[in-house]
């Protein structure tokens with residue numbers, strides 16, 4: 001492989017000809033044109049900016065970022081970090097960003113899993129299965145997402161009230177207030193255990209790489225699971241035990257108007273997640289199907305001739321090759337999930353758009369508010385793109 | 401601004417997306433309501449008639465200020481509360497309070513709640529971008545009641561969530577509660593709790609910087625009040641314009657004084673408005689009495705408890 005060696009052609013510079021200060025010199029003209037273009041674009045930008053600032057000033061519309069420090073006074077229903085209406089707008093916006101990330105990340109994972117399964121099923125030899133999946137894909141892709149979200153939200157609101165909640169197991173309640181699940185009180189040692197588990201996961205990854213490398217060298221397969229269990233389970237559990245093994249169950253129970261305690265999946269979050277997942281899975285299914293079809297029939301036949309069963313042919317031979325066709329369009333689906341999550345405002349899930357809109361309404365600072373929304377989406381989208389590009393180049397290189 | 405509107409031939413008026421008694425299109429698509437009548441009144445003052453002279457732009461609570469700031473509408477007549485921060489930092493001006501209101505709660509009768517304090521632990525539906533959501537948070541904090549908000553942008557989705565039982569209570573201005581309640585199949589199934597947790601002086605807004613237009617909108621409101629005070633109605637306005645010899649009535653109806661000219665419109669501006677729409681009391685009775693709303697603080701100052709007061713027309 002030569003990707004680390006520098007191509008000798010790039011090592012030497014072309015011979016430099018001295019600049020002639022004349023219009024006849026192509027390079028001089030080039031430089032002048034470039035300065036002109038940059039200058040014009042720069043002055044237009046400056047004019048737009050100062051004009052806007054001037055107009056805002058004339059119309060007495062507040063500007064600046066001072067509002068971020070002021071008390072928000074907004075009620076927010078769901079938050080991943082502690083939040084109270086007496087907190088600042090900045091805090092409220094952070095809560096919004098995390099809410100967006102929460103639904104986007106979980107949505108991406110679920111839509112990918114569901115979409116892949118559907119894409120494979122659509123190619124099934126079973127007439128009924130492929131037709132049913134085909135119809136599903138057609139329907140979810142043709143109906144506007146907003147309509148689907150409102151549909152799921154209305155459906156979840158149609159569940160019985162808290163007093164008549166569906167109650168399949170201890171501490172599990174399904175009602176129009178959402179899904180309630182038993183949990184336990186989260187304390188300091190749990191944070192440590194979780195951290196150790198994450199470190200263990202990273203450790204397992206490197207352990208696996210090392211094991212693979214050795215297998216390449218001597219052909220001996222090595223079991224990963226004993227080390228994985230120790231790193232991801234035994235060590236965290238041991239640490240938790242050593243720290244006093246705190247465990248207080250937190251079982252939801254109906255008190256007054258509502259359930260208290262336990263974990264809550266709100267109807268707003270659930271409807272949004274469901275809508276985004278089912279909708280995007282339809283598109284992902286088509287991408288996966290196209291990817292699989294792009295792998296030539298010969299590959300199937302060759303693998304089957306080796307005696308591999310169909311399922312393994314798919315997993316070991318076809319999908320890895322299909323991935324190269326699948327990844328690039330997949331990136332845009334992931335971006336779509338993130339951007340579409342802004343429809344949340346229609347069904348009362350307080351994502352960054354909802355909170356930034358309210359902020360700009362309350363403070364009157366529309367330009368700042370929109371700028372915040374843009375920066376947040378740009379950052380998330382670029383991160384997804386960068387990650388997917390990295391992943392794409394990684395799988396593209398595994399060619400021997 | 402008045403010239404711009406005249407040149408355009410139409411007044412662009414921001415109203416709510418549909419609130420019975422305040423702004424709602426009827427079955428023929430014709431907008432009607434208290435807030436709508438203010439759009440019509442200003443259009444009549446400028447054009448002498450309202451026929452095809454108003455374009456209604458429905459706005460949610462969330463987008464209303466941006467719509468006015470950006471020039472999408474000329475004025476906002478949309479149950480909007482006058483607050484200090486809105487008056488100073490939005491680049492907008494409130495003209496006058498045309499409806500004194502306050503925030504309340506509505507619950508289903510079957511819930512058995514009779515006072516707001518009993519809502520501890522309840523889930524409450526509320527629209528974002530309103531004073532309502534901020535008051536709710538303030539109130540919960542000051543009376544130490546725990547509430548869970550459900551914040552949905554569109555009014556009708558909010559009501560749907562409340563009706564479906566997603567929320568135990570719905571909160572907004574009492575007038576808005578009465579409007580939504582009256583639109584239900586069985587209004588008596590819903591109770592508006594007696595507690596009023598805030599002051600909500602509602603009024604018409606215009607963009608900051610055009611004082612002439614602001615003056616006109618403000619004085620149209622005062623004209624409606626003065627008409628009620630002097631007993632000028634839709635029916636008798638034309639007659640009084642020639643026969644009444646009370647000096648202030650003559651000035652309001654444009655026979656003397658040239659008040660319209662001072663504002664940049666025809667001297668018959670208020671005569672035309674009252675002839676078409678009636679006075680403040682008539683507008684109020686036509687639109688709000690069906691909701692079961694009492695005049696209360698919105699009675700004229702001459703009635704005990706009334707706050708509506710017009711400065712002199714001279």
Ligand SMILES: N[C@@H](CCC(=O)N[C@@H](CS)C(=O)NCC(=O)O)C(=O)O
Pocket residue numbers: 415416417418419459460461478479480481527529530531532553554555572573575576577600602
């Ligand atoms: N007065 C409050 C609340 C105004 C408000 O938006 N009220 C709601 C509920 S009554 C409304 O009118 N919604 C109508 C709509 O969204 O179209 C404010 O100015 O913030």
